[in-house]
Amino acid sequence: MAFEKSTLGSLLSDPRIRPVAADAIRRRDLSREDAWDKTLEEIRKEHFFTSDIGKGMERLYAAADTGDWYYPLYSEEECLEDEARRGVSLVWLPAEGKEADERPFILLVPGGGFVNVWNLTEGWPIAERFNRDGYHVFVLTYQVSGEEKLLEKNMEDFARALRLIREKEAHFRLHADRYITCGFSAGGYLVCLWNTRMGYAAHQLPKPQAVFPVYPFVSPKLSLAGENPEEETEEDRKGDIRLYGCPVREAVKTCYEIPEHAEGFPPCALFLAAGDELVDPRHSTLLAGALEALHIPCRLEIGPEGGHGFADGSGMCMEGWTERAAAWYESLKN
Helix, strand or coil, X not given: CCHHHCXXXXXXXXXXXXXXXXXXXXXXXXXXXXXXXXXXXXXXXXXXXXXXXXXXXXXXXXXXXXXXXEEECCCHHHHHHCHXXXXXXXXXXXXXXXXXXXXXXXXXXXXXXXXXXXXXXXXXXXXXXXXXXXXXXXXXXXXXXCCCCHHHXXXXXXXXXXXXXXXXXXXXXXXXXXXXXXXXXXXXXXXXXXXXXCCCCCCCCCCCCEEEEECCCCCHHHHHCCCCHHHCCHHHHHHHHHHHCCCHHHHCCCCCCHHHHCCCCCCEEEEEECXXXXXXXXXXXXXXXXXXXCCCXXXXXXXXXXXXXXXXXXXXXXXXXXXXXXXXXXXXXX
C-alpha cells in the first residue's frame, strides 16, 4: 500500500485495525477534522501532526496482518463496571531478528494531556523507530476518563500490562522482567510515576532497566509557582481530584512531586526541545538534577530549537533520539 498517498481516513477505516482505530488519538474523533480527508503526504506538508505517521501505520498494518498484535487489558465484565477501561490495551510490535529477544522490551506510553492518548504520532511511529533499533515494543493505551484518582488507575493499567506480558513471556520471545519504559508529555509523567512508591514496588513488579521520558511533566509544584490559592476555581479543584484524588497543594507533598521522590529511579535519559510552550523545560532539568544528586545515571538532551510534541523528531534537530537513547542504554553495560 502506498501509505503516503492514502488519506488518514481510509487508513483508519480499514477493518484490519478496527480494535485501535478509534484510539488513534483516544477520545478525539478524527473523522470530524480536516486531516481525515488529507493524504499522509499532505498532512506532512501542512504540519497537521508531527512524526512519520506513514511509517507508524505501515508497522501497525504489518502487525495486524499477523493476527497477533492486540491485547485488551480488562475483561468485558470489568469494562461494564467502568467504561473508562474499555480500549485500555497493548499493541504488540516486535522487532525482526533474534537479538531483540535478549534485549529489554520497551513499554511505550504516548502523551495527551491526561485527556487523550496520541498513538498516531507518539505510539506507532515511535515503536517502528525502536523496532529498527532492535527492540521489541508494546504500545500502551491507558485510561483518560474518570472523575477521581486517574493517576492511580493508570498505575493499575501499567501493572495489568506487565502482568499480561509475564503470563505470555514465552509467546512474546522475551524476558518479561527486563523492560524499559518510554513516555511522552503526560505519558512521560506516568513512566516517571511508575518509578516511585506508587508504581512497580506497590504492584510487586520488577523495576525497569531504564526510563526514557520525552518532554515530560514531572513537577506539579512548577505549575503552582506564583499562583494564589484563593484564586483557584471549582474547575481547578475538580481537575486536581480527577488526577490526584486530592488538591494539588496536598499532592505535591507526596510522590506526585517526582523530583523529590526519585530515589527509586532506574537510569534515565530525558529528551526535550528548547522553547517548549506546553511543558516548561525546567520539569526535565529539575528531574535531572535530582537524579544526579542521587548518583543515578542520567542523560539530558535539550534540542536547541523546536517545541512540544516533536514525537520521533522527524525533520528537526531531535531526529534520531530513539537511536541515541538506545545507544546510551547499551553504553551503561560497559
